[in-house]
Amino acid sequence: MRLGDRDLEAVRSHRSAETRCEVCPIRRRAVCAYCEPDDLEELDSFKSYRRFEAGETIAWAGERMSMVGSVVTGVAMLSRTLADGRRQMVGLLLPSDFLGRPGRAQNAYDVVAATETVFCMFQKPEFERLVARMPQIERRLLQMTLDELDSAREWMLLLGRKTAREKIASLFVIMARRDAALQREPKPGTLVFPLYITREAMADYLGLTIETVSRQISALRRDGVVELCENRTVRVPDLLRLIDESGDDADGGVLS
Amino acid sequence: MRLGDRDLEAVRSHRSAETRCEVCPIRRRAVCAYCEPDDLEELDSFKSYRRFEAGETIAWAGERMSMVGSVVTGVAMLSRTLADGRRQMVGLLLPSDFLGRPGRAQNAYDVVAATETVFCMFQKPEFERLVARMPQIERRLLQMTLDELDSAREWMLLLGRKTAREKIASLFVIMARRDAALQREPKPGTLVFPLYITREAMADYLGLTIETVSRQISALRRDGVVELCENRTVRVPDLLRLIDESGDDADGGVLS
DNA sequence: CAGCCGCCTTGATCCTGATCAACCGGGCGA
DNA sequence: TCGCCCGGTTGATCAGGATCAAGGCGGCTG
Numbered sequence: 038m039r040l041g042d043r044d045l046e047a048v049r050s051h052r053s054a055e056t057r058c059e060v061c062p063i064r065r066r067a068v069c070a071y072c073e074p075d076d077l078e079e080l081d082s083f084k085s086y087r088r089f090e091a092g093e094t095i096a097w098a099g100e101r102m103s104m105v106g107s108v109v110t111g112v113a114m115l116s117r118t119l120a121d122g123r124r125q126m127v128g129l130l131l132p133s134d135f136l137g138r139p140g141r142a143q144n145a146y147d148v149v150a151a152t153e154t155v156f157c158m159f160q161k162p163e164f165e166r167l168v169a170r171m172p173q174i175e176r177r178l179l180q181m182t183l184d185e186l187d188s189a190r191e192w193m194l195l196l197g198r199k200t201a202r203e204k205i206a207s208l209f210v211i212m213a214r215r216d217a218a219l220q221r222e223p224k225p226g227t228l229v230f231p232l233y234i235t236r237e238a239m240a241d242y243l244g245l246t247i248e249t250v251s252r253q254i255s256a257l258r259r260d261g262v263v264e265l266c267e268n269r270t271v272r273v274p275d276l277l278r279l280i281d282e283s284g285d286d287a288d289g290g291v292l293s
Numbered sequence: 294m295r296l297g298d299r300d301l302e303a304v305r306s307h308r309s310a311e312t313r314c315e316v317c318p319i320r321r322r323a324v325c326a327y328c329e330p331d332d333l334e335e336l337d338s339f340k341s342y343r344r345f346e347a348g349e350t351i352a353w354a355g356e357r358m359s360m361v362g363s364v365v366t367g368v369a370m371l372s373r374t375l376a377d378g379r380r381q382m383v384g385l386l387l388p389s390d391f392l393g394r395p396g397r398a399q400n401a402y403d404v405v406a407a408t409e410t411v412f413c414m415f416q417k418p419e420f421e422r423l424v425a426r427m428p429q430i431e432r433r434l435l436q437m438t439l440d441e442l443d444s445a446r447e448w449m450l451l452l453g454r455k456t457a458r459e460k461i462a463s464l465f466v467i468m469a470r471r472d473a474a475l476q477r478e479p480k481p482g483t484l485v486f487p488l489y490i491t492r493e494a495m496a497d498y499l500g501l502t503i504e505t506v507s508r509q510i511s512a513l514r515r516d517g518v519v520e521l522c523e524n525r526t527v528r529v530p531d532l533l534r535l536i537d538e539s540g541d542d543a544d545g546g547v548l549s
Numbered sequence: 550c551a552g553c554c555g556c557c558t559t560g561a562t563c564c565t566g567a568t569c570a571a572c573c574g575g576g577c578g579a
Numbered sequence: 580t581c582g583c584c585c586g587g588t589t590g591a592t593c594a595g596g597a598t599c600a601a602g603g604c605g606g607c608t609g
Contacts, residue, residue: 115446117446117447117450119450119454119455119540119541120540120541121540123454123455123540124454125449125450125453125454127446127449127450128446138439139435139439140436140439141439145443145446146446172428172431175428175431175432175435176431178435179395179431179434179435179438180396182435182438182439182442183394183395183396183397183438185442186438186441186442186445187401189442189445189446189449190371190373190383190384190401190402190445191373192449193381193383193445193448193449193452194373194375194381194383196449196452196453196500197381197452197499197500198375198379198380198381198500199375199379200565200566201565201566235586235587236586236587236588237586243453244452244453244454245566245567246566246567246568247586247587248566248567248568248569248587248588248589249565249566249567251587251588251589252566252588252589255588255589284375284376284377284379285375285376456595456596457595457596491555491556491557492556492557492558493556501596501597502596502597502598503556503557504557504558504559504596504597504598504599505595505596505597507557507558507559508558508559508596511558511559
């Protein structure tokens, strides 16, 4: 598949080693955790890039999934749906996140592109052969999976025990941190970041309805905690205030 | 540390290779996923067994954790607490489950023994050396972590979208399946299994209050979905009925 | 045996977030 | 240009689960 210039730029930056998070400077994250420089030539021949439109379904729960890979640009959502249609997002894939489970044929979740999204993908059998030959890939996958597990557990705390207002504040903190982590040169000072996703996606993420999401965002705006600018952009004048609203204790808490 | 006869019996059976789950016969689970028979001699010299009393705190969030290991008998709980004391259980460790994160010094969760619990433990540096030497251990850890991630996501669906009644039914389904999976020779017919944990633990697990837990269990009993016997034992006359109450679709759903 | 404590149950009331409904504004195709 | 549709906002009302409160039961200890 032929990629456009913007996508190619993304692919190039995708190969960079690490970025730093301004909000929690300790935490670092490789943009593509299994592609370290010394593996590049070996992996490059097996990679392919695929692009999905916003709203496009990448995979259905229960379907066979023939590829694995990671997000280069854009946002993808993992979700599960109950028999009567209630839906819960169970994962949010931002650039550098891995999609697909080595060693399992079936896909456990619906995967939908929230925005236009580019994936760096491998055929699953080829990837598994690569993993078998290169144990360092397995090690990095384990670390990534453990990180995801930590995020999932933080999310469980949010879903089980936080109020609607705290949930919204937490979401903003998470997105601000993730955005800062992905910035090559994060700007100091006031945080400004894009809200990639719709109210519906936020509601599915937080276990709320869209009406409640809308109301609580309005309330946070009314109280001066956040400002909404054009292009679905959020400005946070005081990050500590926002973190305070999120219910987490100042130090620990939300994993980026 | 000296173990009693009952504990020694548990340790012996702990070395058995696999058990089968009557409820979902496809799913199998090694009782101790990193201890396959061919590794036994090598690992044995590094193992030690530790016992914790019911209610005893095994580790605090934020603390350094010098050991890793897995549950031999009993039940342990992972939980996170918000600044104001609201608590959410984020993991339930039953026999065969792994505790501790290779490659991280600090413990992210409070770990509490729900019942008397025996762990098979390794000093973390030794375990990491073993892992480095034996890549098959890393592979199994990856698979276990992926399983845990799937469970966590199933749990997120429960926390975000299920009603109190569905949450209770789901919990019973999970415990029935886990119990059946751990039975050496599961009895066919009506399911009977122990409720290892208190109402408080259930409430923390499900994101409810103890009063709601109590009320919903009473309601399920009144409606004939479950029966409560002595010794905190639950009898399920019709598993399909219970699964129906849990809100999951019949096939997919709750991971054991 | 009495008294206490921990765990559980049940009742009454309250409140947060869901539901139902109306409306707004922008983008897009007819 | 009109009208529709989609995503978002806001209001009114409802209901599920939280909270507050009282009491029961069983086990443990003095």
